[in-house]
Amino acid sequence: MTTVQQVVLARRPNGVLQPEHFSLKATDLPALKEGQFLIRNLFLSLDAGFRQWMNAGASDNYLSEMPLDTPVQSIVLGEVTESLHSDYPIGSLVVGRTAWETHSIADGSDLMTIIQPNENFGPEHYLSALGPSGMTAYFGLMNIGQPKPGDTLLVSAAAGGVGSLVGQIGKILGCRTIGISSSEEKCQWLQSELGYDHVINYKASPGLDQALAEMAPNGVDIYFDNVGGHMLDTTLKHIALNARIILCGAISQYDLTGQHIGIHHLWELVTKRAKAEGFMFSDYVEEYSAAMEVLGHWITAEQLHAPVNITHGLASTAEAFCQMLTGNNLGKSLVKLC
Amino acid sequence: MTTVQQVVLARRPNGVLQPEHFSLKATDLPALKEGQFLIRNLFLSLDAGFRQWMNAGASDNYLSEMPLDTPVQSIVLGEVTESLHSDYPIGSLVVGRTAWETHSIADGSDLMTIIQPNENFGPEHYLSALGPSGMTAYFGLMNIGQPKPGDTLLVSAAAGGVGSLVGQIGKILGCRTIGISSSEEKCQWLQSELGYDHVINYKASPGLDQALAEMAPNGVDIYFDNVGGHMLDTTLKHIALNARIILCGAISQYDLTGQHIGIHHLWELVTKRAKAEGFMFSDYVEEYSAAMEVLGHWITAEQLHAPVNITHGLASTAEAFCQMLTGNNLGKSLVKLC
Numbered sequence: 001m002t003t004v005q006q007v008v009l010a011r012r013p014n015g016v017l018q019p020e021h022f023s024l025k026a027t028d029l030p031a032l033k034e035g036q037f038l039i040r041n042l043f044l045s046l047d048a049g050f051r052q053w054m055n056a057g058a059s060d061n062y063l064s065e066m067p068l069d070t071p072v073q074s075i076v077l078g079e080v081t082e083s084l085h086s087d088y089p090i091g092s093l094v095v096g097r098t099a100w101e102t103h104s105i106a107d108g109s110d111l112m113t114i115i116q117p118n119e120n121f122g123p124e125h126y127l128s129a130l131g132p133s134g135m136t137a138y139f140g141l142m143n144i145g146q147p148k149p150g151d152t153l154l155v156s157a158a159a160g161g162v163g164s165l166v167g168q169i170g171k172i173l174g175c176r177t178i179g180i181s182s183s184e185e186k187c188q189w190l191q192s193e194l195g196y197d198h199v200i201n202y203k204a205s206p207g208l209d210q211a212l213a214e215m216a217p218n219g220v221d222i223y224f225d226n227v228g229g230h231m232l233d234t235t236l237k238h239i240a241l242n243a244r245i246i247l248c249g250a251i252s253q254y255d256l257t258g259q260h261i262g263i264h265h266l267w268e269l270v271t272k273r274a275k276a277e278g279f280m281f282s283d284y285v286e287e288y289s290a291a292m293e294v295l296g297h298w299i300t301a302e303q304l305h306a307p308v309n310i311t312h313g314l315a316s317t318a319e320a321f322c323q324m325l326t327g328n329n330l331g332k333s334l335v336k337l338c
Numbered sequence: 339m340t341t342v343q344q345v346v347l348a349r350r351p352n353g354v355l356q357p358e359h360f361s362l363k364a365t366d367l368p369a370l371k372e373g374q375f376l377i378r379n380l381f382l383s384l385d386a387g388f389r390q391w392m393n394a395g396a397s398d399n400y401l402s403e404m405p406l407d408t409p410v411q412s413i414v415l416g417e418v419t420e421s422l423h424s425d426y427p428i429g430s431l432v433v434g435r436t437a438w439e440t441h442s443i444a445d446g447s448d449l450m451t452i453i454q455p456n457e458n459f460g461p462e463h464y465l466s467a468l469g470p471s472g473m474t475a476y477f478g479l480m481n482i483g484q485p486k487p488g489d490t491l492l493v494s495a496a497a498g499g500v501g502s503l504v505g506q507i508g509k510i511l512g513c514r515t516i517g518i519s520s521s522e523e524k525c526q527w528l529q530s531e532l533g534y535d536h537v538i539n540y541k542a543s544p545g546l547d548q549a550l551a552e553m554a555p556n557g558v559d560i561y562f563d564n565v566g567g568h569m570l571d572t573t574l575k576h577i578a579l580n581a582r583i584i585l586c587g588a589i590s591q592y593d594l595t596g597q598h599i600g601i602h603h604l605w606e607l608v609t610k611r612a613k614a615e616g617f618m619f620s621d622y623v624e625e626y627s628a629a630m631e632v633l634g635h636w637i638t639a640e641q642l643h644a645p646v647n648i649t650h651g652l653a654s655t656a657e658a659f660c661q662m663l664t665g666n667n668l669g670k671s672l673v674k675l676c
Contacts, residue, residue: 060609061579228605241399247608262600267566270585270616271398277615278608 002029002038006071007100007317012056016255017325021054022072022318029105037088039078039096039104044314045127046321046333047075047161048226051254062280071099072317075111077127078104093117095126100317102337111282120300128332129165129299129306130292135281137165137224138291140246143284144277145222149174152216154235157226157251159186160324161332164194166224168304171195175222178215180208180231182327189330193305202231212238219243219272228253229261236265243274251325307331340367340376344409345438345655350394354593355663359392360410360656367443375426377416377434377442382652383465384659384671385413385499386564389592400618409437410655413449415465416442431455433464438655440675449620458638466670467503467637467644468630473619475503475562476629478584481622482615483560487512490554492573495564495589497524498662499670502532504562506642509533513560516553518546518569520665527668531643540569550576557581557610566591567599574603581612589663645669 003026010023032038050073053063066073076099080092085108088094096112098104106112115126128134140162141147153170157163158179167177167190179196181187187199200211208231212220219240225232228250239245253260269276284291298304309329311320317335324333341364348361370376388411390396396403404411414437418430423446426432434450436442444450453464466472478500479485491508495501496517505515505528517534519525525537538549546569550558557578563570566588577583591598607614622629636642647667649658655673662671 062609232604247604250605250608253605259602260605262602263604264597264600266570266585266601266604266614267588267591267598267616269614270588270618271400273615273617273621275613275615276604276607277611277613278605279611280608283611 001031002103003027004029004101004103005314006102007314008069008071009054009066010068012068013054013255014056014257017051017054017322019318019322024315025069029103032082032084032105034084036105036107037080037083037085039076039094039098039106040081041076041078041098041102041104041337042123043077043127043337044100044317044335045075045077045132046317046324046335047132048251048254048325049249050074051251051325055254071101073097074100075127075132076104077115077123077131088114093123093126095131100314102314111285113288118296121296124308124310124334125299125306127334128161128308129295129304132281133161133332134165134295134306135284135288135291136248137162137169138295139281139284139287140248140279141166141169141222141224144246144279145224145244147173147175147222151175151221152178152219152240153222153224154178154180154212154216154220155224155226156180156231157249157327158190158196158199159327159330160226162248163224163226164307164331165304167194167196169298170222171197172298172303178220180227186327186330193307208234209237222246224248225250227251233263233265236263236268239268239272239274241272241274243272245274245276247276247278254325309333310336312336339369340441341365342367342439342441343652344440345652346407346409347392347404348406350406351392351593352394352595355389355392355660357656357660362653363407367441370420370422370443372422374443374445375418375421375423377414377432377436377444378419378676379414379416379436379440379442380461380674380676381415381465382438382655382673382675383413383415383470384655384662384673385470386589386592386663387587388412389589389663393592409439411435412438413465413470414442415453415461415469426450426452431461431464433469438652440652449623451626456634459634462646462648462672463637463644465672466499466646467633467642470619471499471670472503472633472644473622473626473629474586475500475507476633477619477622477625478586478617479504479507479560479562482584482617483562483582485511485513485560489513489559490516490557490578491560491562492516492518492550492554492558493562493564494518494569495587495665496528496534496537497668498564498665500586501562501564502645502669503642505532505534507636508560509535510636510641516558518565524665524668531645546572547575560584562586563588565589571601571603574601574606577606577610577612579610579612581610583612583614585614585616592663647671648674650674
């Protein structure tokens with residue numbers, strides 16, 4: 001019998017999420033059934049989007065409200081150590097959606113895919129540029145943003161797991177990139193490490209509205225929105241003709257206990273003949289391998305960096321997740337378990 | 339010398355637009371210059387979208403704030419009676435953007451096009467189904483809405499100049515149509531005259547939210563939005579996977595003195611992988627003739643009705659426009675001058 005260590009949602013958040021909302025728990029796993037396999041988890045992926053399903057009543061096309069006292073759902077990377085599923089033999093490296101736990105039982109559903117080892121990439125790549133964050137950045141930017149050389153591409157949460165990739169991909173494709181972040185330190189990193197053409201510390205003077213007027217006098221052609229709320233509303237005032245707004249995340253809104261704040265400038269979509277479109281990386285599962293080939297090529301050519309921010313040990317997970325939600329990270333946040 | 343009667347914006351509205359904001363004025367037109375021609379206006383098109391440029395500070399890609407004491411800008415249909423422009427000979431029937439006035443001097447810019455007489459259509463068709471309203475309905479629905487047979491198509495201001503066409507076109511293309519309007523009388527007309535499958539009087543019980551839950555239990559695939567504001571916000575809660583929201587107008591917002599009201603449910607675009615997109619009919623000028631051929635075919639086949647609501651005489655214009663903004667019309671509102 002395998003005893004698994006888990007991080008469970010112990011208390012329902014009612015506002016700002018804190019590490020105290022979680023607790024550690026040890027559970028004995030049941031024996032595998034036919035069609036199941038056991039994963040020893042190596043890395044947990046910390047994704048802001050999962051925050052919303054911790055709220056009371058959260059429910060949408062993807063997931064329902066996470067129940068209390070059960071392990072927190074998460075994308076993980078691990079190794080198959082026992083198997084009663086012929087497609088997932090022992091030794092397979094897999095990525096999929098299980099939970100914050102040292103071991104998971106899976107059956108091949110929930111976005112589960114096998115990773116083919118490649119000497120050019122470390123396992124962490126498969127949770128960053130070659131994993132869900134990379135797919136999110138790539139398909140959002142390519143399919144909705146439709147970048148063209150010379151386009152002005154604005155990215156919010158530009159230092160985050162997705163944003164840190166979007167700006168680089170845009171730059172490779174010839175866009176003029178502007179990254180929004182929340183500190184001078186992160187802004188410097190965006191320029192020095194990720195090659196952003198311009199950066200905006202939205203917490204500093206002159207503020208986002210004035211900064212956009214100065215840096216995008218002809219308007220923003222593509223806005224990759226990870227933040228929502230006031231930042232989206234302000235950006236709408238600065239979009240260019242035929243702008244594309246990629247609605248990816250709304251990290252500013254997940255801690256709200258009521259509805260999201262109102263967006264007042266949607267009319268700009270009419271006067272600018274522009275669009276706002278939402279998506280999820282999992283919509284493009286059949287195109288993953290093509291995207292991974294492109295992204296992998298850029299990584300090996302050293303055109304694309306896949307910055308990761310790794311904390312160690314399951315016990316660090318809750319705090320690392322909460323820290324990430326406050327923007328205290330450079331690149332993709334991961335927890336390394338082994 | 340030609341003396342022209344004009345309706346001018348006499349006072350700047352600061353809230354609900356009233357006939358008292360306008361006044362009649364007589365002006366002597368100057369002599370034509372080379373490249374100009376004189377139009378005797380036959381019909382004025384009343385379009386809600388022009389309301390916004392009457393507000394102080396209104397300015398966007400199309401027009402600027404309408405100045406006081408000058409004739410109100412408008413789409414018109416008229417006959418060329420004098421010409422110093424070889425492309426617009428005397429006797430030509432033209433549609434273009436001039437103003438609320440009995441005669442206009444034009445130079446071929448401002449959306450000016452010549453109408454080829456066709457015995458199947460009256461001049462009013464060229465300001466309704468075969469004019470800007472028809473182009474708006476057609477290109478918005480076809481290019482953004484991308485209707486498929488079986489799609490649930492929701493139309494707001496469904497009895498208005500654009501909405502009255504959108505529902506019929508959707509029906510021809512096999513959509514299940516739901517029209518929103520503001521009275522039982524208009525709702526009955528939507529069903530009996532325009533063939534809407536379902537209607538919602540949003541002012542009556544059970545209200546829009548509950549009515550949509552009942553009439554579109556699988557969600558709205560296409561929402562053609564002429565109203566904006568709370569109606570848009572409520573509809574977002576009911577969109578289907580991959581929904582397309584056509585942002586055409588926001589008639590509920592034009593009388594506001596401050597910014598538009600906040601939209602709280604944009605996040606639905608993410609969970610439903612949906613889009614909201616704005617447009618203007620004038621973006622598609624090169625495709626007008628193709629669209630007019632299709633629409634004309636539907637009219638002559640009696641599949642498409644082009645209902646018009648005609649008032650008579652320039653002096654009726656201001657009141658007719660204000661009445662239209664309150665939804666007191668069935669079909670396209672026109673003023674007949676001759």
